[in-house]
Amino acid sequence: MPELPEVETTRRGLEPLLVGRTIIGAAVRVTRLRWPIERGLDQRLAGRLIHSVGRRAKYLLVNCDHGTLIVHLGMSGNLRVVSAGVVPGRHDHIDILLDDGRALRFHDPRRFGALLWTTDDPGEHPLLVELGPEPFAAKMDGDYLYERSRGRKVAVKPFLMDQKIVVGVGNIYASEALFRAGISPGLPAGRIGRERYAKLAAAVRDVLGEAIEAGGTTIRDFRGEGGRPGYFARELQVYGREGEPCRRCGKKIRQRRLGQRSTYYCPGCQK
Numbered sequence: 001m002p003e004l005p006e007v008e009t010t011r012r013g014l015e016p017l018l019v020g021r022t023i024i025g026a027a028v029r030v031t032r033l034r035w036p037i038e039r040g041l042d043q044r045l046a047g048r049l050i051h052s053v054g055r056r057a058k059y060l061l062v063n064c065d066h067g068t069l070i071v072h073l074g075m076s077g078n079l080r081v082v083s084a085g086v087v088p089g090r091h092d093h094i095d096i097l098l099d100d101g102r103a104l105r106f107h108d109p110r111r112f113g114a115l116l117w118t119t120d121d122p123g124e125h126p127l128l129v130e131l132g133p134e135p136f137a138a139k140m141d142g143d144y145l146y147e148r149s150r151g152r153k154v155a156v157k158p159f160l161m162d163q164k165i166v167v168g169v170g171n172i173y174a175s176e177a178l179f180r181a182g183i184s185p186g187l188p189a190g191r192i193g194r195e196r197y198a199k200l201a202a203a204v205r206d207v208l209g210e211a212i213e214a215g216g217t218t219i220r221d222f223r224g225e226g227g228r229p230g231y232f233a234r235e236l237q238v239y240g241r242e243g244e245p246c247r248r249c250g251k252k253i254r255q256r257r258l259g260q261r262s263t264y265y266c267p268g269c270q271k
């Protein structure tokens with residue numbers, strides 16, 4: 001599943017190809033992805049000038065004059081800019097046609113992705129309005145996590161993955177950030193002090209920032225803009241390493257289920 005670093009990598013790859021282009025229409029080859037595709041989408045998009053490509057959590061926001069295209073990659077989606085003449089493959093469901101003879105092509109074998117047009121403030125869209133702060137936002141610091149966690153019995157890992165607390169910390173990155181901060185993933189969120197949360201907030205930023213620099217982690221079938229897998233997976237310290245020695249202390253990495261997700265941790269380094 002594309003996580004925040006993959007989405008940000010996609011955003012950075014697409015931005016120079018899309019900004020300043022005018023959309024001339026859309027070729028829609030499915031009636032629905034996760035939700036139905038709006039009827040008449042091609043007419044609504046035609047003539048729109050793209051002025052920026054943003055991101056909120058794992059949503060890409062193609063900001064145009066008079067509206068925003070909200071795109072989510074779902075479980076298996078990806079976006080590429082191709083020459084409009086390239087014959088679409090089986091899972092190439094939507095082309096957004098551009099005035100330079102190219103198309104923004106949405107590929108999604110499992111069809112859990114989304115492509116929605118809104119003329120309102122995208123931040124007020126029902127999908128986005130309740131999201132917590134971005135991991136790189138100034139307010140997402142140790143004090144913020146500390147305040148939000150008071151009285152919470154939930155384990156710190158699912159707490160960190162709660163999109164209402166902070167967005168974009170998926171399973172891989174939650175495990176990695178907790179390792180770096182030296183915090184055991186099963187510890188109740190409400191019992192962790194301010195200083196440890198300061199370390200955790202910094203670890204979240206570091207782990208996500210490094211993954212973005214590396215072009216996103218490849219775990220299953222995500223492919224970066226150039227069609228090459230990302231390479232951050234090599235640098236994972238705990239995720240997917242059950243039974244292997246911790247690179248810091250040598251103890252065996254363990255795996256347990258927390259909030260129905262596989263959780264990897266080092267019993268030596270994480271207390």
Ligand SMILES: [Zn+2]
Pocket residue numbers: 246247248249250251266267268269270
């Ligand atoms: Zn260790």
